[in-house]
Amino acid sequence: MTSPVSTDSVPPQLSAGPRPAPGPAADEGLARRLRALACTAPLHDLDARKANLAGEYSVYGMAEVALAAIDLVTLNMDFDTGADHDQIVARLIPRIAAQAPRRPVEEHERVARWVLENLINVGSVDRGFRAVYGTFASDGTYVRRDYDFKLIEEVPGYGGGVYLRTTDEAVNVLVGALDTDVTSAQIAAEVKLEVLISRGRLADAQLAAEQARYRTVQYSETLRRALDATRRNVRAVDWLQAVPDMIAEALDHVADRYRHENAILTNIRKARDESEDPEQKRRAAELVDIVKDCIRRHTQLQSRLLEAGPLFRAEQDRQAFATPMTTSGTDLYGHLLAPLLPLPVEQARRVTDAFFARGTGLRTPGSPRLGDLVDLLFTPPVEREHLGAEMPEPDLIATPDDSRFSEEQLAAAMRLLDLPADAPRRLSGLLAEARRSDPELPYLVALLAVHAASPPVGTAYRQGEEKLLFAVDDGTELDDPEFGGADLIVGTALLDAAGMAADRSEAA
């Protein structure tokens, strides 16, 4: 990052013209834009570095995959934890596969994992990124600064699992205008959505609905942090004003959105059911899913909001209403931790070193005997238990074969019914022929013929079959010792398989 620069403290493009107004105020906007620009660098970097990978990966659009990954993580972030790593990889694969359909699936998965790992930046100890930029300090000197940021971060979840969350930076890269008031942005999006749906412009409506969902996610994320802080420390959160206000606001918001989104849902369902255009139908169906997801998220948010009050009261009882002690010990947080955190790390380290030296207790120093040491070194490592308990052998019981017709009989009947397309036959003739070989066979032939009277055309169409057995009643009575009814004409119809395939791909 630290490329060789001239010793001149002023960048060349600034030194030519009149000197810009020095000081942090003038530079702040520039610094902010530089930081925003830096957030996109890892994505460009992916495309630049894909050439270095072993194998031919230039066919993949890595930045596209990365943005899709950020989208997926954002949308799959749950209230409590985050998105599951493997699930994100699995959902990325279809897009990667579409970029290079001929490559093996393993390669697609490798690409997905590579992109995800690079977005986390697994190689660095902070698992984040750093960009260097310069600003003018208040005294007019030029200072280079480090900007540290993350795009996707790993957070601990239940049961020791590791989940993924997108950071604010990533969300801002993703949807640029998110750095606005969440509530008003949400209202705007919803109004837009309603208008779009009423005009039947579903493509635009889907975009608006997805944006609305991003905001929903961001809203619950803000709230989750506040509740988290409350659980740890009642006094760290302003429970007199800010939090009750926020909870009331959020509850109003949930109630409002719930009403709103149910109305939208009704509207889209109508659009979906009334629309003739299959494309529009599909879009509407997708929108229904998105809005349903929004409603689910709101419901989750609401249950959290209702838990917040009792949680505060319990913590309040525990933390604030205990009988006061006369002797006062050290306030570890207020006296030590809090004043220490804003210090420069060089100074703060002296305090933490002192705490460590006196706070860890004692260790009895190990004094190895040579005999023990030899034993220790020669002990083979304990084998880890990779396998679980042994699976019991399943006790299988053969089910009796109670089918009326055997496989051979079915084959014989199918042979008999395998008629040439230009020569249909009467059922009576088929029955007579079947009876000659096997007295049971006519029953099977009759059954198949009756089924052929209503042939499964839809299934044959979908499966792309080339021919289809059919039976037609032309009014002739069946003259047979065992069966009665119409003497059906049984024949084979040839289907236009190629034409059907073309139709199918058009419809899809």
Added chain:
Amino acid sequence: MSEHVEWSEPEAAPAPVAAAVTPADAADAARLVAFGLQPKLQPARDQEYGDLLRRYREDPAFARLADAVATGLGLVVLEVSPRAGMAVTAAEDSVFAVRMGDYARRTSADSVDRFLHGLAHLAVAAMAFPRPEDLADDGYIGRVSVNGVDSFVRQACRRLEERAEEQGENTDPATDAPGLEAAWRIWARRSSTGATKDARRLAGSTTGIVGKAVGFLTDSGFLQRTGDDNGGTYRTTARYQLQVRDMAGSAAMAELLDLGIVPVTDGTASLLPPDDTDDLELVADAGLPFHS
């Protein structure tokens, strides 16, 4: 408590009033100190330990002898009681002292890691004893979890970040002076966890660092593991309270004062930084905020 430390000072000359010390007494005193060196051993579980403790409390001459043995070995006696046992800790430069370089290998080379490990220990203590009363109350048992400690520090860091933003400060550190970076940024930018190939905790992540701290404290007999939730939950022992109250807290405080930082609080519980009183003060008779 600290009076024992003072008693142990003039140890060179045994009290003349007591009867002559026999080698058997010395052996018993040393045996008691040896019990104290096994911090996970509980007095209630060991008949001999319990007997020696009683003798220490009832027989002043024996007590002074035991204190002398401990001092001679480079130990500081914090408390001798049935609940904490013979609570001894390492004096500075004693062979029993824990050195940061032995604790985590990277720390000798990397000052940032050294800071993170130290901060983790401080944060565990602050989380275990959130209010001054908790540290002073002998009956108090603190509870901590690995993920809880991490998010507790992160929350504090986030508040500092927000405050810096409000004031329009640019907290990004200068490139060529890493030592001047604000301490909270170091923790904030380290990832809290990370996937590893063998499903263990990523050692360099903040939960990994806190996990190492609580694991070490458990081995020191300072914490007891109670469950696996939230990355592992623990409860404190009497020894930990003594260690933090009488040793670590004051040592760190002295260092902080040495830096010219004088934390001012009103003496009552304040879990917040002192310069942030405007949004934490609950008015005394305001009742629950929900009433408003």
